Amino acid sequence: MTTVSDVRAGRMSVSIINGVATMEICNLAQRNALTRDMCLEIQELMPRLDADPDVAVVVLRGAGDTFCAGASISELSSVLMDPQPDGTSVDHLSGADAAIASLSKPSVALVDGACMGGGWQIASACDFIIANERAVIGLTPAKIGIIYPRPGIERLVRLVGHANAKYILLSGLTFSATEARTLGLAADVVPSEFFEEKCAALVSTLRSRSRFSMHAMKRLMDAAPSDVDREWAEAWSAMPDSPDMGIGIRAFLNREQPEFTWRPAAEPHPGV
Structure with a gap:
């Protein structure tokens, strides 16, 4: 096992075992919400995993029983609109999104528990999402008066269509895993009692393919x-x-x- 970063609050943990790199979102005190530093860490880690000859598949998941509560509300401005010396601002969440989406290797998000807001954006940057049947997914910018980042909206429209994208974003509703799959927010839903086993089998299958x-x-x-x-x-x-x-x-x-x-x-x- 290769540890790229320590497991501690507000950090990303990565292990590499048998060709599979598992990146875990670790911020249990905030339901795995993404801070500015965590978004930057994703941007730094993904190119390293892509270049690592020992890595064939990349898995993204959350620590504990939550995938990700989205961007940390206490750091929302610095996550989405970090001011730069030249007067511009940087959307670090979308930077993390781009780093995941740029992987040349297959990537899968394993979503258990809550997957909210920016959590779905980084999950959807993977090639596909497998959800535990107890998972809930919600894109809720309209509930806090912000705009969902452009890459997230554009991908949402591609995946679910214009009408469903508007329904999801404008209502700010939270959907069960089954509802999320029907809408196109997840590729598959697995019963809780078989989630780890089925996901491990899927990742092993990807590992064996050309x-x-x-x-x-x-x-x-x-x-x-x-x-x-x-x-x-x-x-x-x-x-x-x-x-x-x-x-x-x-x-x-x-x-x-x-x-x-x-x-x-x-x-x-x-x-x-």
Whole structure:
């Protein structure tokens, strides 16, 4: 296990075990609310995890029985509108969002308990959200007189559509896990008694898949419209050169489990 930062109030804890990096939001005194420093820590940690050859999958979750209560109310201004010497301001929550969304590796948010406001924004920056059936999700800026950050609103509209996005944001209602899945706020809901087991099995499944396939398809789905044609051409032409294609075909024909070997260019290949 590799510990990147200590477990203490208002910090992020990261462990790396068997290719899976688990980042835990640790601020139990404030129901895992995100402070300015925690948002900055996410921005610092994510590129390191992306570059780490020992990491194949990134998991985001909250400490204890709460995922995240959103941005810390006592630090709300410094989290969302931190004034800079040049007169501008910085939205550190959206900076943390961008750092998670920029991962080239698959990422999953495991949501247990409350996932409120900015908590959903950083969870949704992962590739998908798996929610415990006891989880509740709410986007509540209208209850405290603020505007949800632009990246969060834009992703919300993409995931749930304009009408549902307006319903969620303007009402400020809190939804059960099942309701959240129906709306498109979560990809799946798992019964509480099986949550840890099912999530561990899912992460193990991701760990066993072809990194070439996952990295390429994630990049293609996230590509900007202006880059889609170029990204597709590059990915398609790279496929025959990837060892994973031959490994996967042979394993399928032999009814075996494939052991894929492709690694990103920045990572050492097996035997190198």
